[in-house]
Amino acid sequence: MTDVCIIGAGIHPFGRTEGMSGLQQGVFAVRRALADSGIDWPDIEIAFGGSSAAGNADTMVGELGLTGVPFINVANGCATGGSALYGAFAAIKAGQADLALAVGFDKHPRGSFDPKPADWGLPDWVGETGLMLTTQFFALKLRRYMEQFGISERTLGLIAEKAYGNGSLAPHSWRKTPVDLDTILNSQMVNDPLTKYMFCSPAEGGVALVLASHSKARALGATPVFLKTATMRTRPPGSFEVFSPSLDIVRGPSPTVIAAKAAFEAAGIGPQDVDVAQLQDTESGAEIMHMAENGFCADGEQEQWIAEGRTKINGALPVNTDGGCLACGEPIGASGLRQVFENVIQLRGAAGARQVPGARTAYSHVYGAPGVSAITILQR
Amino acid sequence: MQMIAERLMTAGPTPQLVGGRDRLSGRITFPLPADETRFEAILLPSEGHIWTWTVQRFRPKSPPYVGPEAFEPFAIAYVQLGELIIVETRLTGFAFDTLKVGLPCRLVGEALGGRLTFAFAPLEPRT
Numbered sequence: 001m002t003d004v005c006i007i008g009a010g011i012h013p014f015g016r017t018e019g020m021s022g023l024q025q026g027v028f029a030v031r032r033a034l035a036d037s038g039i040d041w042p043d044i045e046i047a048f049g050g051s052s053a054a055g056n057a058d059t060m061v062g063e064l065g066l067t068g069v070p071f072i073n074v075a076n077g078c079a080t081g082g083s084a085l086y087g088a089f090a091a092i093k094a095g096q097a098d099l100a101l102a103v104g105f106d107k108h109p110r111g112s113f114d115p116k117p118a119d120w121g122l123p124d125w126v127g128e129t130g131l132m133l134t135t136q137f138f139a140l141k142l143r144r145y146m147e148q149f150g151i152s153e154r155t156l157g158l159i160a161e162k163a164y165g166n167g168s169l170a171p172h173s174w175r176k177t178p179v180d181l182d183t184i185l186n187s188q189m190v191n192d193p194l195t196k197y198m199f200c201s202p203a204e205g206g207v208a209l210v211l212a213s214h215s216k217a218r219a220l221g222a223t224p225v226f227l228k229t230a231t232m233r234t235r236p237p238g239s240f241e242v243f244s245p246s247l248d249i250v251r252g253p254s255p256t257v258i259a260a261k262a263a264f265e266a267a268g269i270g271p272q273d274v275d276v277a278q279l280q281d282t283e284s285g286a287e288i289m290h291m292a293e294n295g296f297c298a299d300g301e302q303e304q305w306i307a308e309g310r311t312k313i314n315g316a317l318p319v320n321t322d323g324g325c326l327a328c329g330e331p332i333g334a335s336g337l338r339q340v341f342e343n344v345i346q347l348r349g350a351a352g353a354r355q356v357p358g359a360r361t362a363y364s365h366v367y368g369a370p371g372v373s374a375i376t377i378l379q380r
Numbered sequence: 381m382q383m384i385a386e387r388l389m390t391a392g393p394t395p396q397l398v399g400g401r402d403r404l405s406g407r408i409t410f411p412l413p414a415d416e417t418r419f420e421a422i423l424l425p426s427e428g429h430i431w432t433w434t435v436q437r438f439r440p441k442s443p444p445y446v447g448p449e450a451f452e453p454f455a456i457a458y459v460q461l462g463e464l465i466i467v468e469t470r471l472t473g474f475a476f477d478t479l480k481v482g483l484p485c486r487l488v489g490e491a492l493g494g495r496l497t498f499a500f501a502p503l504e505p506r507t
Contacts, residue, residue, distance in 0.1 A: 111441070114441045123385055124385070124444065125384045125385040125388065125497065127444030128384060128444050128445065128446045128492075128497075129384065129445075129492060130440040130454065130456075131456060131470070132440070132444060133440055136456060140433070140434050140457075141432070143432045143434060144431065144432035144458075144481065147432075147481045188437070190438060191436060191437060192433075192434050192437070244468065245411060245467065245468050246409055246411075246465050247431075247466040248465070249408075249463055249465055249466060
């Protein structure tokens with residue numbers, strides 16, 4: 001099977017863009033990605049895309065051109081972008097196409113997400129009694145983890161401080177102003193132990209990636225970044241997921257644990273080989289737990305890792321170099337592809353002030369409701 | 381007072397949640413799934429302990445939330461019931477600054493939006 005390369009990456013800056021729909025931000029990103037790769041829209045042989053709240057991705061053919069291209073809509077919660085990329089990756093691997101597009105975009109109203117119980121197979125009372133909030137899940141999973149493995153609230157604050165610092169260095173981020181630790185720790189409590197500055201906010205943005213078979217990338221003269229693997233897994237028995245009225249007494253691993261293991265196996269490398277990682281950080285604690293779930297450290301080691309600054313840009317394993325979801329916000333359909341975009345920029349050595357020196361191998365991880373995890377490993 | 385959902389919990393002074401046991405695997409789940417050929421109803425223990433907790437500091441959006449407009453933060457938890465299951469629940473009667481993993485608690489009814497739902501309250505020492 002062919003190697004798969006990313007030859008083009010485009011982004012519409014994250015945040016809030018009045019007067020521009022989510023779909024238009026997706027189209028903007030596609031045009032940027034096409035220009036970056038040096039190909040034109042009619043060259044795309046298959047496309048995968050999605051949003052959570054901003055409409056059907058395939059309608060963008062109206063703006064991009066009616067080429068008849070097969071365009072598959074993806075809806076996988078926070079893993080929508082990752083799943084779109086998985087589709088494009090698989091199409092090229094299978095020899096169905098030499099040039100494929102993955103696009104994700106979104107535009108959410110302000111305030112917390114407002115999921116409908118029926119969409120998640122749950123009875124109405126779960127929402128009626130105030131138990132249908134993603135922020136609660138993050139706090140509940142985190143509290144248990146902190147008690148089990150000795151993670152401090154100060155460490156949660158340090159994660160957020162790093163995010164806003166990194167975000168101030170990324171042109172595509174939303175939050176451009178560093179926030180100091182005391183402000184983060186003393187800001188309004190949202191769901192204990194998580195304060196306002198420890199949560200990402202629903203936002204807007206779009207990201208597109210152009211994928212090519214290795215032979216096609218060579219023929220185009222592109223400087224490719226190799227997509228070693230795009231792996232996606234749903235939840236195993238006993239995992240702790242959002243929107244769960246009950247949990248099994250016999251506890252099991254998360255979908256991230258099994259996806260990470262499969263991704264490292266597919267890429268033929270281990271966590272120690274990764275130079276830069278983008279890990280889903282919908283809140284500070286998620287980044288901490290995902291460091292361990294993805295295999296980068298043991299449970300509980302995060303306390304020391306963060307105290308030593310090991311995940312800062314100049315550290316041993318820089319994590320969320322563009323500020324992650326905390327600094328970029330969360331347009332659900334676009335977040336997973338933003339991580340890959342950031343990794344492509346890092347591997348090209350084009351990340352400016354936030355560049356990880358000499359980065360060769362980059363890792364991305366998204367997690368979504370109701371228990372899906374999508375991972376990519378990139379190499380140059 | 382009307383229950384917020386049918387077959388959610390039993391009535392009486394010592395209510396119990398109604399769970400479901402998968403007839404094939406023996407796995408226990410809550411609430412009781414609609415598929416009665418696969419799941420048999422079982423009553424869950426009325427006492428347990430806090431497995432994890434948080435406090436809901438902002439008012440959930442309505443709909444679907446049916447709680448009062450004048451919002452007061454409320455605590456929620458996952459409560460472990462014996463060695464059977466861990467259920468998500470509202471907490472009532474706990475001071476927020478006393479909440480911690482492992483506290484014992486018991487099932488009670490709680491009025492919300494004119495109907496009755498379930499919550500867990502502190503388990504007082506027996507006299």
